[in-house]
Amino acid sequence: MAVTKFGEYMRILRIKNNLLMKDTADKLNVKTPFLSAVENGKKKIPTDWYEKLCSIYNLSSEERKKLKLAIEESTDTVKINILNCNESQKNLAFQFQRSFPNLDEETSKKIIELLKGDE
Structure with a gap:
């Protein structure tokens, strides 16, 4: 089963916070199979999840950056x-x-490398 960067990071967060996938799904007001499908790249990551997850897990600024990057790397289109x-x-x-x-x-x-020069 292929797991996206988002899925990998979510598993790390759950382990770190001693939560099950069902616990996170409940906090996101979704069913566990939907959360699993998102983590495996079969469903798109809902746009409001970033803020919700930051709140649910009380993420530090560094953890927020990692979550944002995981979401970006798991998205198949960029606007x-x-x-x-x-x-x-x-x-x-x-x-x-x-x-x-x-x-x-x-x-x-x-x-x-050219674009990183501006960071």
């Missing part, structure tokens, strides 16, 4: 808000979207 972007940024987003399927690993790594 970019270009509402307040200038034309150059908009063109970059559209070009990246068109070129993304054809990027090789070396080029991908170069782009990541």
